[in-house]
Amino acid sequence: MKLIWLTDIHLNFLNINQRMDFYQEIRANSGERILISGDIAEAPSVSKILKEMAQILQKPIYFVLGNHDYYSGQIDVVRSEMRDLTKNEALLHWLPASGVQNLGNQTILVGEDCWADGRYGDYTNSRVSLNDSHMIVDLYQSNILGKYSLLDKMQQLADQDAQKLKISLKKALKNQRPEKVIILIHIPPFKECCLHEGKISSDDFLPFFSSKVTGDVLLEIAQENTNVQFLALCGHTHSTAIWQPRDNFTVKTGAAEYTKPQIQEIITP
Numbered sequence: 515m516k517l518i519w520l521t522d523i524h525l526n527f528l529n530i531n532q533r534m535d536f537y538q539e540i541r542a543n544s545g546e547r548i549l550i551s552g553d554i555a556e557a558p559s560v561s562k563i564l565k566e567m568a569q570i571l572q573k574p575i576y577f578v579l580g581n582h583d584y585y586s587g588q589i590d591v592v593r594s595e596m597r598d599l600t601k602n603e604a605l606l607h608w609l610p611a612s613g614v615q616n617l618g619n620q621t622i623l624v625g626e627d628c629w630a631d632g633r634y635g636d637y638t639n640s641r642v643s644l645n646d647s648h649m650i651v652d653l654y655q656s657n658i659l660g661k662y663s664l665l666d667k668m669q670q671l672a673d674q675d676a677q678k679l680k681i682s683l684k685k686a687l688k689n690q691r692p693e694k695v696i697i698l699i700h701i702p703p704f705k706e707c708c709l710h711e712g713k714i715s716s717d718d719f720l721p722f723f724s725s726k727v728t729g730d731v732l733l734e735i736a737q738e739n740t741n742v743q744f745l746a747l748c749g750h751t752h753s754t755a756i757w758q759p760r761d762n763f764t765v766k767t768g769a770a771e772y773t774k775p776q777i778q779e780i781i782t783p
């Protein structure tokens with residue numbers, strides 16, 4: 515089976531004709547299922563765009579959301595929309611709601627949005643202020659209370675998703691005994707796969723571009739299951755990277771450019 519991996523496609527920046535050109539490229543590809551590791555659009559448009567994709571592509575779409583998908587929105591509200599989509603649209607599967615997917619060939623797929631957690635780099639001295647803390651209601655409200663309230667909120671979100679990932683992975687590994695596991699997340703889980711112009715992002719940006727708690731969970735699980743191959747796919751930095759923290763565990767970060775969505779890779783598990 516061939517999986518078409520997309521990431522950080524930001525389709526809200528394209529007009530309908532440009533989106534159709536991109537869909538045409540995907541339709542022409544022989545991959546049967548689509549994986550998207552977040553940053554599909556923004557909160558007011560993400561449901562509409564996902565429905566459009568499903569209708570035109572006619573292939574199952576398995577996805578997680580990125581920070582941009584929550585822009586101009588509130589996290590709970592967007593997530594509730596995604597649960598509805600997953601329930602009502604046969605081709606759309608938001609992985610945090612649909613749960614672990616069996617892809618056949620002893621391969622399973624699991625995903626959580628995952629959030630940057632400020633634990634890599636130097637949050638205290640970083641003067642970076644991402645749009646996240648202006649554009650996502652929950653982060654905006656925390657940020658008003660100060661830099662460390664924002665950090666608390668980021669870590670709360672990141673820890674919650676990492677914990678969910680841990681629980682569903684452990685359960686699936688025990689019950690389904692797969693040989694391969696594909697993990698879809700938005701934020702790079704290690705600094706080594708969080709690059710800017712070919713180098714590890716600076717200590718100013720790492721707190722917002724990486725999710726240490728997610729990496730810790732995945733590493734622990736890969737260490738406990740040496741006979742299983744793990745592949746994590748993420749995005750967010752728009753900067754391609756491959757990092758193999760263990761023989762049985764590879765992380766790929768996708769490349770992206772605003773207004774130029776692309777097929778990242780055809781994954782053949």
Ligand SMILES: [Fe+2]
Pocket residue numbers: 553580581582700749750751
């Ligand atoms: Fe992102």
